[in-house]
């Protein structure tokens with residue numbers, strides 16, 4: 001049962017809000033944290049305080065307090081930890097030792113930092129220094145294990161090994177391995193094969209390099225294995241049992257389409273080999289919000305009264321399902337999640353079940369065949385998908401046909417200006433005939449890391465550089481179209497769609513835009529953003545993410 005708020009609660013809350021108005025982020029966080037410590041059910045406050053943590057600057061004075069807040073959130077699984085990754089990393093022993101420039105390769109203080117373990121388990125590591133450090137110690141562990149009898153050392157780093165193995169699974173073994181390591185790995189595998197029972201340390205070392213669910217000779221042993229350690233059992237669930245479950249779910253999925261379009265077929269194979277995006281935990285949304293209020297607040301349009309009281313929502317190209325969490329939490333929402341990748345859908349089905357989300361149905365269908373669902377929708381979300389179709393216009397037509405007359409739609413498409421370096425890199429890959437195999441992609445990525453070529457810089461900054469599926473999606477995609485805002489304007493006119501506005505533009509970009517275009521409605525004018533983009537071509541590096549309705 002929820003506790004009734006006390007007078008203390010209201011006092012602390014209003015003090016926190018006062019500090020926030022005074023721009024005293026530390027003071028505000030301190031107040032809000034003192035409430036949340038005893039009651040995490042204030043979901044809005046819980047999420048807002050995480051947002052403050054992500055925005056706040058860390059300095060000597062607030063270091064310890066920031067670390068406490070950081071651990072508070074990273075121990076839970078209710079936020080999208082990736083948003084706090086950079087801040088969290090700054091609070092680790094790894095960053096502290098870098099500043100003192102005394103980071104020995106194997107340093108137990110760095111390795112046994114609880115916060116580092118949490119980061120490894122919950123974020124993709126978007127940091128090449130940390131990646132380089134982890135690659136070095138991974139190799140050292142392997143050497144040490146194979147050359148010494150003393151396993152005492154490994155019991156000291158047991159929890160770190162679990163966390164690193166989970167990270168390697170999360171990033172799909174994207175770290176390049178040297179020939180020397182490949183040989184050492186063969187030795188390790190021979191040792192493992194000879195053993196009758198599971199040795200946890202050698203299993204963990206192996207899983208720094210390979211997905212355990214694909215190591216056939218361990219399958220029966222791992223199926224029957226239960227550790228004394230909850231951490232190890234959780235690790236096994238994540239890297240071994242869950243992927244097997246997903247495979248079974250995928251096998252039972254019925255296909256509505258026959259995927260006869262040749263590009264759909266190619267995309268199906270790509271996203272079945274590499275489901276996108278990789279995610280493990282995501283934010284706990286506020287339940288039962290009114291979608292009428294929400295859509296009005298973001299699109300600023302006058303809606304028909306109560307139009308979204310019982311919203312039918314289509315997520316087209318839903319991938320691994322992270323978008324379902326937020327949309328399914330709206331009052332009376334019914335979600336239809338469609339994709340052409342069975343593996344992505346299977347992941348999404350398992351995750352939504354685990355999270356007890358009941359108002360979602362998944363369909364294995366090509367967007368081109370949406371009419372076969374015999375359903376119309378109040379709201380359609382289609383982000384990062386149409387530009388991977390043979391002809392995005394055909395995809396858009398299929399969406400328009402299933403959008404109700406007063407419905408609204410969120411689209412996200414690639415910007416040709418923002419992606420100029422990516423386009424250059426894709427051509428480079430084509431010219432060099434680099435094939436889309438795991439080895440070739442890892443090799444190429446390794447070359448990019450050491451290369452001084454400036455074209456690679458924005459790519460290395462993208463979070464998608466840090467896991468194999470995301471990396472493939474970023475620069476090895478079979479098909480992608482890019483657009484300019486002029487082209488989008490023409491396309492929308494042709495399809496009789498009205499542009500409403502962009503979805504959540506970064507506040508720094510928006511402030512800069514407003515200094516150039518200060519009138520009230522300017523920020524919703526696509527023509528002005530088109531001018532702005534010519535001045536700042538990386539504005540839409542993520543994508544053009546915008547709202548439309550039928551005109």
Ligand SMILES: C[S@@+](CC[C@H](N)C(=O)[O-])C[C@H]1O[C@@H](n2cnc3c(N)ncnc32)[C@H](O)[C@@H]1O
Nearest residue numbers: 271276317318319339340341366367383384385
């Ligand atoms: C880059 S992912 C985007 C996933 C998700 N919408 C997001 O924003 O994170 C593109 C997704 O679209 C799916 N997709 C591509 N073409 C499709 C088509 N013709 N029909 C259905 N899904 C498609 C892919 O399988 C993949 O899951």
